Amino acid sequence: MSLPVAQESRATCCLCGKPGKRPRAPFGARWDGRQFDFLECQGCGSKFVSPQPSADDLRRIYTQESYHDTHYAEVDDVPARSLEILERFVKPGGSLLDFGCGNGRFLRAARRAGLQAEGVELDATTRRRAAEKSGCNVRSLDEIAAGARTYDVIHLGDVLEHLPDPRKVMAELQDALAPGGVFLIEGPLEENRSLVAWSAALTRRVKTALGRSCYAAGPPTHLTRTSAASQRRFFERGLGHDVLHFEVAEDGWPYLAAIDAPSGRNRLRSAIGRTSVLVARLGNPAGLQLGNRFIAVTRPRTN
Numbered sequence: 001m002s003l004p005v006a007q008e009s010r011a012t013c014c015l016c017g018k019p020g021k022r023p024r025a026p027f028g029a030r031w032d033g034r035q036f037d038f039l040e041c042q043g044c045g046s047k048f049v050s051p052q053p054s055a056d057d058l059r060r061i062y063t064q065e066s067y068h069d070t071h072y073a074e075v076d077d078v079p080a081r082s083l084e085i086l087e088r089f090v091k092p093g094g095s096l097l098d099f100g101c102g103n104g105r106f107l108r109a110a111r112r113a114g115l116q117a118e119g120v121e122l123d124a125t126t127r128r129r130a131a132e133k134s135g136c137n138v139r140s141l142d143e144i145a146a147g148a149r150t151y152d153v154i155h156l157g158d159v160l161e162h163l164p165d166p167r168k169v170m171a172e173l174q175d176a177l178a179p180g181g182v183f184l185i186e187g188p189l190e191e192n193r194s195l196v197a198w199s200a201a202l203t204r205r206v207k208t209a210l211g212r213s214c215y216a217a218g219p220p221t222h223l224t225r226t227s228a229a230s231q232r233r234f235f236e237r238g239l240g241h242d243v244l245h246f247e248v249a250e251d252g253w254p255y256l257a258a259i260d261a262p263s264g265r266n267r268l269r270s271a272i273g274r275t276s277v278l279v280a281r282l283g284n285p286a287g288l289q290l291g292n293r294f295i296a297v298t299r300p301r302t303n
Contacts, residue, residue, distance in 0.1 A: 007181035011039050014165055015234045018043025020050065025204040029215035032057070035118070036078070036220040045232050047191060047225040050079035052164050061219045062162075063123050076247060081115050082106075082186055082295050085245055086153060086248075089182050089297055094152035097144070099173060100159035104134030111136055118151075120144050156185045161222045170239055174300050182244065185235075189248065190225040194292045195276035196255050199269075212277045222225040227291045232296070241298035250291035 011020050020039030028037040028049065040049040053061065089221050090096070092114045101119030103126075111134065112119040121127045126140040131138040139147075154173050160166045170183075177183070192196065204214045226234070228248050235241045251274030280290040 008134065011048075012042060012141075013041035013046060013048050013224075014163075015046050015048070015167070015226070015230070015238055016041060016051070020048060022046070024206040025201070025214060025274065027080065027204055029216045029218060029220040031217070035215065038225065041230075043192070044230045045227060046230045046234075049220045049223045052223060053220060058164070059122070061221060063125070065125075080109075080247075082157070082184060083109055084154075085247075085295060086184050087113075088245065089184075090135050090153050095150075095178070096153045096155060097151040097176060098155045098157070100156060100162070101130050101134070101138060102137065104130035104132075104138070106157050107134035107136040107138070115153075120222060124199040126173070135186040142294060144176065147174075150181070152177055152181050156183065156187075158187045160185065160187055160234070161190075161224050161226075164223060166224070166234070167238055177300070181299070183298045184295075187296065188222070188225075189228055189231060189292050189294050190222070190255075191230070192227040192292060193288070193290050194250055195272055195279060196250070196252060196292060199272050201215050218224070228294060229292055234287075234296050235296060239298070240301050242301055243296060243298050245297040247296075248280075248284060248289040248291040248294050250277045251293055252277045253292060 010016060013020055018041055018178075020041050022037060025042050026037060028035065030036070034051075036049050036051065036053070048245055087175065093116065095116045096110050096111065096118070098117060098119040101107050101121055104119065107117050107119045107130065115136075117136045119127075119130055119134065119136055120141060121130055121138055122141065124140075127138040130136075154177055155199050162171050171286075183295050204264055207214050232243060255269040255273030255276070276290075276292075280288075283290045
């Protein structure tokens with residue numbers, strides 16, 4: 001028995017509101033007896049999950065045990081580049097809210113950089129552990145909504161792609177931004193120009209031609225997949241922000257992720273990942289914007 005497939009005629013992009021269609025090589029996730037498809041947006045060119053997980057699904061997906069302990073167990077990787085960029089827009093001692101702070105990695109680095117940093121997380125256990133590891137106060141969404149404090153910068157690191165309604169969340173966060181404040185946003189560009197992305201797309205097409213499934217066994221955690229162009233369009237058109245800084249880089253993920261055992265397939269993936277990083281480093285100074293990650297600084301327009 002096949003799993004239920006989303007009704008494409010009712011599916012719209014959560015970034016721009018336009019309809020989507022299934023790609024030539026369908027892919028997505030199968031979880032909890034349901035199938036979640038990635039559809040191609042006919043407006044902005046992003047891909048988005050349909051149907052979207054419910055609020056109860058999201059609570060189950062993002063518990064400390066099922067998500068953070070699996071994907072973000074360590075806090076040792078200090079995000080130096082994003083903090084380096086932030087120094088151009090926020091004075092020392094400025095206030096920062098890390099929305100979706102996870103394990104406290106960015107909070108700890110921001111505090112050490114001299115910022116007055118606080119975090120927000122959905123899961124109570126995640127909040128407690130992030131506070132312990134970062135030395136910063138970590139609040140719930142309700143506590144932030146009920147408070148009157150504003151911040152010089154609001155950071156979203158690998159957050160937007162997890163949100164069912166990123167436009168609504170960003171609009172609500174804007175109320176917590178101090179006058180003249182900025183958003184520091186970073187995350188994946190899974191549909192951008194990249195050797196890794198092209199290789200993954202080719203693999204999906206070959207598997208589809210051979211009658212093999214391109215659906216992952218597990219919950220859909222990334223609800224949107226963007227390119228540099230569609231991500232910037234979301235900031236400028238979807239949110240009405242001025243983009244003060246936007247850069248693209250490549251880290252080779254997931255081809256350069258740790259592997260359990262050496263094999264011909266893994267050696268090929270590793271070579272593609274390393275080459276992708278090198279090509280991006282050589283090409284991006286010329287403005288090619290190759291890569292699978294972005295860092296942006298945006299400011300809501302006042303007129």
